[in-house]
Amino acid sequence: MALVTCRFFADTLGINTTMTVILPEGPKSQIGVNSRTGGKGKHKTLYLLHGLSDDDSIWTRRTSIERYAGEYGLAVVMPNVHRSFYTDMEHGAPYWKFLTEELPAAARAFFPLSEAREDNFVAGLSMGGYGAFKWALTHPERFAAAGSFSGALDIAKHVKELEVNDSYFSRTFQLVFGDKEVKGSDADLLELLERSKTGGHTDRLPLLYQSCGTEDFLYEGNQAFREACRNTGYQLTYEDGPGNHDWTYWDDQVQRFLKWLPL
Template sequence: MAPEVVSRVTLGPRLVEYELYSPTLREPTALRILFPAAYGENTARFPVLYLLHGGDDDYRAWTDKGGAAEATQSLPVIVVMPNARNGFYSDWVKPGRYGRTAWETFHIGELVPWVDSTFRTEARRESRALAGLSMGGFGAMSYAARHPDLFSAAASFSGALDTNVYTFIPGIAARRDGGARGSIWGDRATNATRWRAHNPWDLAANLRGMTLAVRTRTGLPGPLDRDRRPDPVEAIVFHESLRFHRRLAALGIGHTWHYGPGTHDWPYWAVDLRETLPILHKAFLRPPPIPSPVTHVSAEPSYRAYGWEVRVSPAHMEFSQLSDADKNGFSLTGRGIAHVRTPALFEPDRTCTVTIDQLHTELTADSAGRLDFRLQLGRRKPGTVRVRIGVA
């Protein structure tokens, strides 16, 4: 079901605040949207930037504190600023003050389709980007890595980009929204896979082929600080952002990296936004190509990436990885029985020769030009199956 508009209030020449009733959240939720100055002058369509707030803030923060309206004044971009409370842009596994809040399902499954069906957007991956600060930096990179079919660019400002290190941070967020420490992804000791399934550092390989920017400060007082004391919060996210930067570099994934003195505060995030917008605008004008071949890692029982579909049974949280996937074949690593469907890469109803490890067989593409595979992976521990495809 789609969300329903409860109210609409015009706050400025370009700024409109909406309240939506979300079937997923089972309650109203608010968001702000900045429209391009030329939105009402013609019938052109525009790309969309989803701009995410940090913890202890809400959907109003970027316009009230971060200068988002001024920074985007001349850009032909729709800026959507949704709410997420302290929910870490995730579906909670335990209830808090607002129940088992399903922020990811709302943002990805309801909000993005609603925006595309309601406004004149360029409703395609190449015309969607994410950016956010702190918790929102986590959200931007996590959403981009978990849903690469939807976004082609992501930026993090002082982001919590590796929850493997400072595991107490999501617990603080959960408690501030009335939940127990493990309300978001479960207790870390017994649910490490679920934590890693959302963690940008663990999912970094999925960001290949995207325009990426990572900006942070060190926590030492900088030029925009009146208080000359060090900031331990920014020091923590600097360490997380640095680890994420090094992870991207090790994987050979290009990105913009910036750091310098400064604290966990709005004067720096306003600068981050202003200096990152040209990078995102360039990505909209000249989108990066979809990676080929495709590699995607996930701990979900089923997932999609660039038209490839993977479903693993039994259905539980465990990592699998699709690697080197193109029209010539792919590899899949994991445990259990996997069902893999290719994109429409082949001539419809054409017979293809297939080699699965050392076994040769033939498969016929369906009417859409896709092939379906049923593969036995490792039984007790992860194993890899290699598939090669040719045309008969």
């Protein structure tokens, strides 16, 4: 596998930013690595999203994602969106537009990545789990599957509770959402699930993989999302068990997610 950190100017954001990219390489002479090239065509791609306190480098620093993805011949694109919650911020930059429009175009301009829906997947942890499901539910035509590990999935309730009880998160949410009502908006995953039920073309909805540790502070919100999937009839693969909001759990879950993917 080849690991590349790409610095480029993002027109959407008006700043230089970075993305870390893993590309299938598959040299047979590389010792101790079982990797595949992914074929001669354009690569199947996983967009892998970071959490609130991290950046595009975190998955390569805290896990062996380069080695894991190599077993499947899968390219991995990891963008940096800072503390934006993958949203066009009320008091900040339009990171949702950057993520969903400029980033895929830039990544495909730099690297041979497939545009086919069946070759594209998105996943993330915590804030990134929220971003992954938001992207997949908003643009189901782009992804075959999506994954959330310990995701902040009931964002409307999460914002309300932490605005009152946690000044640290309150400042972040004020920058991201301002005074807007999150519940029932385009940022509310439970609302997006409801829309998927009435939108038709259910055979074209991305497969969803959701996991959360039972000791995680986001466990209740994950249960709410799971119940919403049941109520809407949305197909969901769900896993929980002992685990906290930490890299021990996420390192295991990203491996399980890769095995689950319809590659």
